[in-house]
Amino acid sequence: MTRPETFPEIREAVRRLCARFPGPYWRALDRERAYPTEFVTALTKAGFLAALIPEEYGGSGLSMPAAAAIMEEIQAAGCNGAACHAQMYTMGTLLRHGSPAQKARWLPAIAAGELRLQAFGVTEPTSGSDTLNLRTTAVRDGDHYIINGQKLWTSRAEHSDLLLLIARTTPREAAKTRTDGLSVFLVDMRLGQGTGITINPIRTMMNHATTELFFDDLRVPAENLIGEEGQGFRYILSGMNAERILIAAECIGDAKWFIGKATDYAKERIVFGRPIGQNQGVQFPIARCYMQMRAAELMVHEAARLYEAGEDCGEQANMAKQLAAEASWAAADMCLQTHGGFGFAEEFDIERKFRETRLYSVAPISTNLVLSYLAEHVLGLPRSY
Numbered sequence: 001m002t003r004p005e006t007f008p009e010i011r012e013a014v015r016r017l018c019a020r021f022p023g024p025y026w027r028a029l030d031r032e033r034a035y036p037t038e039f040v041t042a043l044t045k046a047g048f049l050a051a052l053i054p055e056e057y058g059g060s061g062l063s064m065p066a067a068a069a070i071m072e073e074i075q076a077a078g079c080n081g082a083a084c085h086a087q088m089y090t091m092g093t094l095l096r097h098g099s100p101a102q103k104a105r106w107l108p109a110i111a112a113g114e115l116r117l118q119a120f121g122v123t124e125p126t127s128g129s130d131t132l133n134l135r136t137t138a139v140r141d142g143d144h145y146i147i148n149g150q151k152l153w154t155s156r157a158e159h160s161d162l163l164l165l166i167a168r169t170t171p172r173e174a175a176k177t178r179t180d181g182l183s184v185f186l187v188d189m190r191l192g193q194g195t196g197i198t199i200n201p202i203r204t205m206m207n208h209a210t211t212e213l214f215f216d217d218l219r220v221p222a223e224n225l226i227g228e229e230g231q232g233f234r235y236i237l238s239g240m241n242a243e244r245i246l247i248a249a250e251c252i253g254d255a256k257w258f259i260g261k262a263t264d265y266a267k268e269r270i271v272f273g274r275p276i277g278q279n280q281g282v283q284f285p286i287a288r289c290y291m292q293m294r295a296a297e298l299m300v301h302e303a304a305r306l307y308e309a310g311e312d313c314g315e316q317a318n319m320a321k322q323l324a325a326e327a328s329w330a331a332a333d334m335c336l337q338t339h340g341g342f343g344f345a346e347e348f349d350i351e352r353k354f355r356e357t358r359l360y361s362v363a364p365i366s367t368n369l370v371l372s373y374l375a376e377h378v379l380g381l382p383r384s385y
């Protein structure tokens with residue numbers, strides 16, 4: 001807001017695209033809980049969702065800081081990148097750990113928008129945050145794996161051709177270490193629906209296209225196993241850092257949208273014969289949210305920089321996600337308060353964005369789990385679970 005922007009051309013291009021999808025577009029979808037197909041198609045055609053796919057596979061070959069700038073701008077324009085953000089980071093597991101044949105087969109089609117890889121199936125109803133306790137199994141049967149189990153909160157499954165799935169290939173008791181025995185598969189859901197996968201949408205407080213999945217003897221070709229059997233947990237961990245950084249950038253975009261909206265309104269709204277923004281009781285919460293957002297933004301930039309440099313960034317990615325989610329939620333609350341009763345009116349878009357940004361204190365990782373990670377892995381405090 002006050003300093004020169006990073007990636008000004010990319011940001012400007014994203015803003016121009018987003019201007020074609022104003023508030024009424026999102027409100028109409030929100031009422032119906034409908035998927036923003038036109039928006040996702042426009043982003044795909046413009047190459048933004050292939051930002052992190054290298055040019056040799058037809059992607060834009062951009063850096064993580066550039067990808068973060070794209071997601072931030074989408075949110076800052078009042079749009080909702082949750083409809084498609086996974087397309088950016090889910091393919092990272094395939095890119096880093098897939099075989100040359102797998103990459104050649106899938107990545108160009110994803111980059112061209114012919115195939116959507118929007119779904120990432122980790123969470124299960126009984127394991128929750130305890131990912132290593134997941135129960136979905138994949139059992140080798142000749143040149144296939146047979147998948148049985150259930151996933152919960154698998155977002156965008158109905159709008160994705162491919163699903164990155166983590167399942168147990170070695171029983172927990174027989175695994176060498178806590179993290180061994182899980183494997184990652186690229187599941188072609190176009191072949192599965194009706195023959196092994198059931199997708200049930202879950203209606204939530206915001207428009208998020210999330211679902212639960214049931215696998216009933218789903219046959220997945222063994223050639224769709226990514227990397228080595230049993231090493232899957234390690235493969236998805238680095239993808240999770242990318243996910244946290246990009247979602248943190250989205251929260252920064254949300255916070256900027258709320259702060260901008262509140263600032264404009266506080267200048268215009270006249271009560272007691274003067275703009276409400278003339279009262280320090282209204283100014284200070286806006287200034288405080290701006291300060292909080294800027295501090296979180298620095299951590300997002302730091303995490304993205306370390307990720308791009310190939311350095312370990314678990315600490316920074318977690319802190320960026322947490323600080324940015326707190327900043328966006330504080331800004332959402334402040335924006336609503338600044339607008340008084342109008343904050344609740346649908347046509348201001350505030351109540352919609354308020355509902356949307358609340359998610360990021362819970363997903364993709366909840367506050368306590370971030371704090372626990374920092375306590376144990378950064379500060380060396382005793383393991384609590």
Ligand SMILES: Cc1cc2nc3c(=O)[nH]c(=O)nc-3n(C[C@H](O)[C@H](O)[C@H](O)COP(=O)(O)OP(=O)(O)OC[C@H]3O[C@@H](n4cnc5c(N)ncnc54)[C@H](O)[C@@H]3O)c2cc1C
Pocket residue numbers: 119120121122123127128129130152153154155156204208210359362363364365366367368369372384385
């Ligand atoms: C709209 C939406 C979309 C989602 N999309 C996806 C997706 O696409 N793919 C996917 O795999 N998952 C997805 N998720 C799942 C999301 O990642 C989880 O909801 C999140 O990680 C929290 O897990 P949980 O809901 O099972 O909560 P739980 O693990 O049941 O935790 C409940 C609460 O208890 C706290 N808690 C748990 N254990 C401890 C502990 N030891 N110490 C302190 N506090 C603890 C947690 O912090 C949390 O506040 C989505 C969730 C939602 C709501």
